[in-house]
Amino acid sequence: MSAAATLVRVLRDPGAAATLDVAGWTGLIACARAEQLLGTLAWRVDGLALPAGVAPILADARDAAEAARRGALWEAEMARRALVPLGVPAILLKGTAFVAAGLAAGQGRAIGDLDLLVPRDAMAAVETALIDAGWEWVKPDPYDDAYYRRWMHELPPMIHRERDRMIDVHHTILPLTARRRPDAGALIAAAQPLGNGLSVLHPADMIVHAAAHLLADGDLAGGLRNLWDIDRLVREWDDPDAAAVLRRHAAAHNLADTVALALRLSHRLYGTPVDPALAGAARPSDGWFVRRLLARDGWGRPTRPATRLAFYVRSHWLRMPPAMLARHLWIKWLRKPPGA
Amino acid sequence: MRHSVTVRVGPAAFRVGADWRSPIEQLRDLYRDYPAFGGVPDFTVSLSAARPWRRWIRPSVAIGGDFTLPEAAPLPLAHGLLAAEMAMNLQMALGWRRHLLLHAATVERDGRALILCGESGAGKSTLAAMLHRTGWRLLGDEFALIDPATGDVHPFPRPISLKNSSVALLRDHGRWGSLLTGTPKGDIRHLIPDPASIAAMTRPAVPALLLFPRFGFDAAAREVGGSEGFVRLTTASTNYTGLGEAGFRTLTRLVHHVPMAAIDYPDTDVALTLIEELWR
Amino acid sequence: MRFRAAPADALLQASLDPFTAVFHRPSGQTHLLVSPAPEMLAALADGPLSLSDLHDALAAAFQLEDAEGLADRMAELVAAGLVTAEPAA
Structure with a gap:
């Protein structure tokens, strides 16, 4: 069994950790770190009898996750202070949203940049307000800048000059080059206020976004963590009509098959309870995704290079029509420094 | 990995693996007076070929592990011991929270x-x-x-x-x-x-x-x-x-x-x- | 406009002569403050004040720079997140 498969098994059933020896724990910890799931693992096995040496490592991981939570909430608060005067909706996405809303998906989670969704017609005002509050551009490169503004679903990334933290301001949840066009207006209309001027997505849209992020917008790097988000979101969403609501939201965002695949993968790896009609029947290609998601060894190293390459190509294919991809890569190659 | 050793220094234990024998043997020699460690190490470090053929041709060591810096350039195999020591420092610098x-x-x-x-x-x-x-x-x-x-x-x-x-x-x-x-x-x-x-x-x-x-x-x-x-x-x-x-x-x-x-x-x-x- | 300091339990302070090191729990950030910034935070601890009320409160206790200087210090505290500006009640 790959270390990633062990990680999945223990996340799904923490009691399975009891069978691990020193070598098993060593590989599990290295793999969980590489998948950014060590904090999550630490919470899952909390209270179990652990071998000497493991407990302090997991205590550190919980501690680090708590620091990440605190830092993420503070970035959100500073963005709130900058944006509240504009009176435009500002919606937290991903990890920051999970911890701000106190969701299980946020427990122990690593959190990177602050991701915000705002209406597209408010982007310019938001940009100005953030710059006034101390954020500045990361990439001063004109091509990248033009590319971002024209094709990506976000402003070029900005960083706060004092706090050294990144913010990504999105106006939708997939690049405009992607073949899918989620309904950004509906995302914003259905968002749920936190009571402080910020909002989070509707529970169904959180799942749709997590599925899109996992499957339609990348090469599945960090996929086990993104899939864990989906598992937690599905389990925690307490609504008897959840399946019907999720079906409606997924269809409205043109992501029904993406959500179905994400649910099948989550069910297969984490045992997530899913509505069979919504998830659909297993397909042969599902196994290909599972192999990619589990491609990591007990040294934290990626395995299955051919599968990884296939997903890398797929991710660019999903994002951009081929001619545009060629142009993008050409410009990137031209700009490589000599000898690189 | 093909070759590996675990060493403990003060409160921290490191598992170091490599595609080659020599850096691991040098580490074993350097730490031979330190008490043996058989538990779950705090950190994992890997020294691997920067490209598959770099295991044999002008072998060069890419530093991997729990915590890495993207700008850490590979070192020639002759400096494998230095790569291991730098990688162990990096784990402490970026990952240690108990002190x-x-x-x-x-x-x-x-x-x-x-x-x-x-x-x-x-x-x-x-x-x-x-x-x-x-x-x-x-x-x-x-x-x-x-x-x-x-x-x-x-x-x-x-x-x-x-x-x-x-x-x-x-x-x-x-x-x-x-x-x-x-x-x-x-x-x-x-x-x-x-x-x-x-x-x-x-x-x-x-x-x-x-x-x-x-x-x-x-x-x-x-x-x-x-x-x-x-x-x-x-x-x-x-x-x-x-x-x-x-x-x-x-x-x-x-x-x-x-x-x-x-x-x-x-x-x-x-x-x-x-x-x-x-x-x- | 009134200014509200972070709640007292959000701050840890250590006197380091000549600076005061302030650890702000919600952000995890450390700020090194020089007079009159620590005194401004102390004066705001009991509740939000306008700039002119704050000026009066501080002037009673010790020699103070001009009102403009106080506004600049306040802007720094706001940017650091230690103080929030809110519309007057």
């Missing part, structure tokens, strides 16, 4: 610790090695580990990494690792701490004096005040920010309780004299 880490050398006498905090080139390692030779216990030449609960310094007595000029000063003394020539840091050799320092590597010491040495200037010593010391130490710490409140409490306690001074020195003999004067 406040200061980029500093530390030695102990009579249960009291002297902390030498300075940037690369300040001569920390050489001074620590010279003091160690004159009977001080070596706590570490790279990181001072300050315990947030007690304020004590915890030993982290890695082999001392010394450049060629310092190797000459200390030759004929103690046990050495193999010579690494032409590394990005010049010629390097590791001096293995004496058996007493290794045997006491879990016994902390109370910080008694904190010095900021600077090499290449006329002899001088001046007291360092609280604000200056605090700022210098935050910039010398790799995990002050990451530790949050614990980091703040630990560092302010250190600054309030330990006398601090900056010393300039033209050569190590002058430095040792200055240190002995300030220590009294």
Whole structure:
């Protein structure tokens, strides 16, 4: 069994950790770190009898996750202070949203940049307000800048000059080059206020976004963590009509098959309870995704290079029509420094 | 991985794996006097071929592990030991949370610790090695580990990494690792701490004096005040920010309780004299 | 406009002569403050004040720079997140 498969098994059933020896724990910890799931693992096995040496490592991981939570909430608060005067909706996405809303998906989670969704017609005002509050551009490169503004679903990334933290301001949840066009207006209309001027997505849209992020917008790097988000979101969403609501939201965002695949993968790896009609029947290609998601060894190293390459190509294919991809890569190659 | 070894230094254990035999054998030799470790290590480090064919053709070592820096360039296999040591430092710098880490050398006498905090080139390692030779216990030449609960310094007595000029000063003394020539840091050799320092590597010491040495200037010593010391130490710490409140409490306690001074020195003999004067 | 300081339990302070080191729990950030910034935080501890009320409160206790200087210091505290500006009640 790959270390990633062990990680999945223990996340799904923490009691399975009891069978691990020193070598098993060593590989599990290295793999969980590489998948950014060590904090999550630490919470899952909390209270179990652990071998000497493991407990302090997991205590550190919980501690680090708590620091990440605190830092993420503070970035959100500073963005709130900058944006509240504009009176435009500002919606937290991903990890920051999970911890701000106190969701299980946020427990122990690593959190990177602050991701915000705002209406597209408010982007310019938001940009100005953030710059006034101390954020500045990361990439001063004109091509990248033009590319971002024209094709990506976000402003070029900005960083706060004092706090050294990144913010990504999105106006939708997939690049405009992607073949899918989620309904950004509906995302914003259905968002749920936190009571402080910020909002989070509707529970169904959180799942749709997590599925899109996992499957339609990348090469599945960090996929086990993104899939864990989906598992937690599905389990925690307490609504008897959840399946019907999720079906409606997924269809409205043109992501029904993406959500179905994400649910099948989550069910297969984490045992997530899913509505069979919504998830659909297993397909042969599902196994290909599972192999990619589990491609990591007990040294934290990626395995299955051919599968990884296939997903890398797929991710660019999903994002951009081929001619545009060629142009993008050409410009990137031209700009490589000599000898690189 | 094909070859691996686990070593424990002070409170931290490292599993190091490599595609080649030689760096692992060099590590085994360097750490042969350290107690064996059979538990779950705190950190994993991997030394692997930067490209598959680089295992054999002009072999070059890419540094991997739990914590990495994207800008860490591969090193030639001949410097594999240096790659391992750098990677272990990196795990501590980026991943250790049980102590406040200061980029500093530390030695102990009579249960009291002297902390030498300075940037690369300040001569920390050489001074620590010279003091160690004159009977001080070596706590570490790279990181001072300050315990947030007690304020004590915890030993982290890695082999001392010394450049060629310092190797000459200390030759004929103690046990050495193999010579690494032409590394990005010049010629390097590791001096293995004496058996007493290794045997006491879990016994902390109370910080008694904190010095900021600077090499290449006329002899001088001046007291360092609280604000200056605090700022210098935050910039010398790799995990002050990451530790949050614990980091703040630990560092302010250190600054309030330990006398601090900056010393300039033209050569190590002058430095040792200055240190002995300030220590009294 | 009134200014509200972070609640007292959000701050840890250590005097380091001549600075005061302030650890702000919600952000995990450390700020090094010089007079009159620590005194401004202390004066705001009991509740939000307008700039002119704050000026009066501080002027009673010790020598103070001009009102413009106070506004600049306040802007720095707001940017650091230690103080929030809110519309007057």
